[in-house]
Amino acid sequence: MEMTRTHGAPSFEDACARRGATPTDMSCRDCAVHSRAFCAVLDDETLVRLEALHSYCDLSGEDSLFMEGDDATYFYTILSGSFRLSKLLPDGRRQITGFALPGEFIGLSLGETYDCNAEALTVSKLCRFTVTDLKQIGRENPEMEGRLLTMTHTTLNYAQDHMLLLGRMNAKEKVASFLCSLMKRTAGIDQTSDHISLPMSRSDIADYLGLTIETVSRTFIRLKNDKIISLPDHARVKVDDMTALVSLAEG
Amino acid sequence: MEMTRTHGAPSFEDACARRGATPTDMSCRDCAVHSRAFCAVLDDETLVRLEALHSYCDLSGEDSLFMEGDDATYFYTILSGSFRLSKLLPDGRRQITGFALPGEFIGLSLGETYDCNAEALTVSKLCRFTVTDLKQIGRENPEMEGRLLTMTHTTLNYAQDHMLLLGRMNAKEKVASFLCSLMKRTAGIDQTSDHISLPMSRSDIADYLGLTIETVSRTFIRLKNDKIISLPDHARVKVDDMTALVSLAEG
DNA sequence: CGGGTGATTGACTCAATTCAATTCAGGTGG
């Protein structure tokens, strides 16, 4: 599986272990992402139990959390940072199926193994449970499955919208749509004025939108020439004409 | 919303009502799709209750079951036939996000309204519950949410594989991949020898694969010229070189 | 046997890719 190297995933599943799980004495109820996370529906008593079962895990940018086919040992909740989830073809072509943000979970899978690759985009902190523990908690707390269902369904909705983008939009619409969704999704988490910050590389954007890096680059320039956005630097975008951007994004 | 006409969805949500719900006296336990459906995990007592709550609904090919934005009144399980699920851009461009087969459910949504269009491909029979009743059953039967979670997760997995196809495969790989998945999915339901039957039109295949009908047509011919498939008629495909087809499909 | 729809085929176009420089930005060490 060395073709993943070409996408810069230097380390493995146990980046966590290497860095050491760093339990803190903060309670689950006070966790910054509690209200957004799967555990939001659990009662206080269960939360206390969770505190005994969880461990933490820190990654820096480009670290791989797990790869498709690895044994699905842990279930993770993102505390801070962001992740890219991807699938690969045998020859290395990559499709990023989504970006995961704080509060969201990663690593839930149907079988024994993970079904996608997960890599940190930035310095990130995760809270993890073993899949075994998670299943046990689920059995004892039926409301949790409902919560996981809702969250999985939200992801499915994103996936379906993204299929429409991949299959039926042109480059300009794809980029506009990407910028709009990035704005919407990060709105609640880190409001950075009117600038959209891009935590991912051009290559990530390309593999998310089904384009090449060259086309992504050219499309940003075209949107700039159309006076719809400005590009203060590589990692930031300022929206100058929101109406035009949204109307492009809608198709 | 008249652009949907161009995709041949002549009727509305209440095709059901028009045709009349046709309750039979068959019990849920004896239902042909019971073991595959969401209700497989419910106990006998609950199944008896379901029998009082459900109604049936018949559609013929091209009938629309519901459209994106319609009030999500019913939750449906497919008893026979097949459906296409799609999303539209305002100008009518369409992406088919998936095909639904007997045993699978359609119509589960996060909000008050359906989030995609659902149309019958063939004569079809559905079993339906009101969303209100379904929620009630869910509250009383926690194992049902787990079942819905698994089924939704399966759909999400298909969606992620399909994103890889849409974003990163060429026409030949897309068509090969489509034929392989059709073979795999229908294997358990209606085994029709070594012929794959295509219940959907070229236009449906095109909108599923993110291609045009012309390209789909040309690609079938190219696969035929490569001696990988034969085309006895428009609605059927015979696989002559499975190895080559699979290796194309993998990318 | 005509009419109509869906599928195929052909000729041409073009949006996006490919390949090849070039520029830019951030980090390092003298």
Added chain:
DNA sequence: CCACCTGAATTGAATTGAGTCAATCACCCG
């Protein structure tokens, strides 16, 4: 502090795979 290095991003030129447009064909169905 600046020259150098490296990987990422941009830019340019040439290519091409899939799309568009326009017939034509094949098959139902009345």
